[in-house]
Amino acid sequence: MRKCSIKLLFKKIFNYKKELIKGNIFAILATITTVIVPLFIPLLIDELLLHKSNTLTSFVSKYIAPMTLIGYLFFFLVLAIFLRFLGVVFSTNQVRSMLLISKNISLDIRESAINHLKRAQLKEYERFSPGAITSKLVTDIDTIDNFIGVTVGKLIVSVLILLFTSIILILINLKLALFIILTNPIVIFFTAKMARKVGQLKRVQNRAVEEFQEELNDSLELFNQIKAANKEDYFFSRVLKKAKKLKDISIEFSYKSDRAMRLSIFTFLSGYELFRAVSILAVAYSDLSIGLMLAIFGYLWIMMTPTQDIINFQYSLATAKAACKRVEDIFRLSLEREVKNPKNPFNKEVEIRVTNLDFGYEKDKLILKDISLEILPKAKVAIVGPSGSGKSTLANLIAGFYEPDSGDILYNKISYKEILPKDIRQNIYLILQHPKLFNDTLLFNLTLGKNYPKEEIEKAIDLAELRRVVESLKDGLNTIVGKDGVKLSGGERQRVAIARMILSNPKVVIFDESTSALDVHTEERIFSNLKEFLSKRSVITIAHRLSTIESSEYIFVLENGKLSDRGTPKELLKKDAGYFAKMI
Structure with a gap:
């Protein structure tokens, strides 16, 4: 039975129901405060400058007080800043909830791995160097921790923002909204294919980190013997060789992952420009107002961050899978046998x-x-x-x-x-x-x-x-x-x-x-x-x-x-x- 897999990680996440519910409530509140704000200015343009409707101003006049143009602008400016501040507070608390979950899960994995190591057969344990085990317990579990705490946390908020934004866009203009919503998955599908390749590169990079740590640990542990043999240049050149290999692999990983990320952003921004052009056409050939067109522009920009977070999620998912496979190496070590009804023959002299x-x-x-x-x-x-x-x-x-x-x-x-x-x-x-x-x-x-x-x-x-x-x-x-x-x-x-x-x-x-x-x-x-x-x-x-x-x-x-x-x-x-x- 596997002890570290993406499926198991999500199962562990759902074990923290209290923090998860709290985090999701904060995520919903943060989303609501985020998606309302972009409507204010576009609607005010329609109502105060173009005199097309008076939904917002009528509501304020009826339930608060009648105002001048400057009064309405000042009121909604203060309201927008207040809502954005609330959004920051809610988002911070949502991140805190997810970090509590991620830190507990990473501790749980470390404890399980260490407890497994404690009971591992010595013959099995000796197959790994201390550097290899350290790399798995530190670097790889940190990757998993980051995936849960940061990436999954952002994913929840991102999905909610996209959902609420899609609802608002549908209410503004159904056809235009469907065009925007249905083309977004193309971007996500395009990046998913690249993410798999990045995940493979991440495995290679982590292995290079492990090799470097192994070589460095050996040289430091045997430093006295190396000094005695006057072999500092030879052994530390081996360390530097591993460091250079790590550098080359890290450059390749960073370059290719950044390239994939930028291609994803390019694809999204190309779609964004296309959506803006279509929105202008909608104003020219339909009853879409200029204010609502500006609102659509605002929501398109809002959609950029959550879409990017979903793209990042795919890369983080690939690297977390690679990290889990390496951590699983520890759990594959054969354990010392368990004995049912053990006997103790050592209560007397031993033959x-x-x-x-x-x-x-x-x-x-x-x-x-x-x-x-x-x-x-x-x-x-x-x-x-x-x-x-x-x-x-x-x-x-x-x-x-x-x-x-x-x-x-x-x-x-x-x-x-x-x-x-x-x-x-x-x-x-x-x-x-x-x-x-x-x-x-x-x-x-x-x-x-x-x-x-x-x-x-x-x-x-x-x-x-x-x-x-x-x-x-x-x-x-x-x-x-x-x-x-x-x-x-x-x-x-x-x-x-x-x-x-x-x-x-x-x-x-x-x-x-x-x-x-x-x-x-x-x-x-x-x-x-x-x-x-x-x-x-x-x-x-x-x-x-x-x-x-x-x-x-x-x-x-x-x-x-x-x-x-x-x-x-x-x-x-x-x-x-x-x-x-x-x-x-």
């Missing part, structure tokens, strides 16, 4: 059993093949293997970030399919080699916003060998660590991640090269500090460094996505040709 597991990021390309292993409660195991063998992928699967393509993962003999993914992640803590930190305080990066007793935080700091780091910082735990923790060294960031894990108090801990940036002595102190803490938990260690895995009781060797060997360190050392023996 993990992997059976015949296959997994690949792409359907036809498996990373892990037929993996079967068992990790007993409180066991200390290591997974070793060359780079690219699938060690981190297996860790992500065990920790509940990915799901197998086939096979099973059992936690205390309960399949992962019967357990909520968040429960798996809550109890199995994966510490990454390159932990990400928020541009916030060190305290926030330790607690991630959760309230812990001060004693627990202090204990975690000591166990993770962070005490000296905290004391060296000017503001201590309240120090802002910078984007991705740039103010901390790689080893310090890894210690923050370890402290985070301690506070989380998981049942199983996975170290995925989590101490690779630490010197051997600091690493030894941390594991010495954690000895009691880890003794009550299962520990899985992924590492290339022998010192990191030497305390492991059992080792699994992973090569080319398959378990090529397994055993205790002593058993594996006896096999001279094995990967573990080569590590030694």
Whole structure:
């Protein structure tokens, strides 16, 4: 089911009945005050100068007071200004009502998209760059917001003005009115065809914006590495290349949409000139008065803005459709499974059993093949293997970030399919080699916003060998660590991640090269500090460094996505040709 489409947008608009009714009432009042005014001066010309009728002057004389020519002019001038002021007030309130609707709908779409992202499978999420998702959540939803708040709001007023104006024109002269009314759709049909092409160009432009944001985000996020490699010119030239591409596409879009708009205006103005010529003929060959002819000219001019708004609506509709299609990409991300009557096997020590597991990021390309292993409660195991063998992928699967393509993962003999993914992640803590930190305080990066007793935080700091780091910082735990923790060294960031894990108090801990940036002595102190803490938990260690895995009781060797060997360190050392023996 689609979550973003034009049909759904209009359905959402009608959900705000109170604001919609209020907005439409203001639109009707604004229309009435707008379409009455152009009648005053033309009728006064007929009555005061040409003496053809006395409808307006008789009404004023009867219900207000008899006046001189100047008096009538002054009275209707004041009345016209007052009505125009009322029109502004009513229009402003109508726009406010539509903006309230549009802002609520755009917030609703953003909330839905963000909530969908929260529950999306990590494997699916990783198909997009942060820049691509940001573009969809900001640029595209802003396009939809503008379509609802401005374009649809104007459309309501425009249709009402055209309707009321058409009624007045029919009352003035039926034949001339029908000629004007029936030729207007030709202009709208002509512009609708051009609007579709503009919509396609808008999709291309938004994609170019996304590509530029992706390239820029990557270069800014990896700025330190780019500097270290002296590759600023190369990487930022790529950013500029995308910027130039965006410029070229934006010029093409702006030029072609403006050209289409001007052609539409030209068509309408040509019709306007034709209508004026026909009106003059009507004065010459019918009983149409000069005053009413001027009124028709006025109403033709009034019709120009709403007709233009209807033309603009078609272009905005095309761009909103394109934006909806791009936002829909987020809603197409597969979600983590929902579990009816979920079980929680983590109320005791955890045994993990992997059976015949296959997994690949792409359907036809498996990373892990037929993996079967068992990790007993409180066991200390290591997974070793060359780079690219699938060690981190297996860790992500065990920790509940990915799901197998086939096979099973059992936690205390309960399949992962019967357990909520968040429960798996809550109890199995994966510490990454390159932990990400928020541009916030060190305290926030330790607690991630959760309230812990001060004693627990202090204990975690000591166990993770962070005490000296905290004391060296000017503001201590309240120090802002910078984007991705740039103010901390790689080893310090890894210690923050370890402290985070301690506070989380998981049942199983996975170290995925989590101490690779630490010197051997600091690493030894941390594991010495954690000895009691880890003794009550299962520990899985992924590492290339022998010192990191030497305390492991059992080792699994992973090569080319398959378990090529397994055993205790002593058993594996006896096999001279094995990967573990080569590590030694």
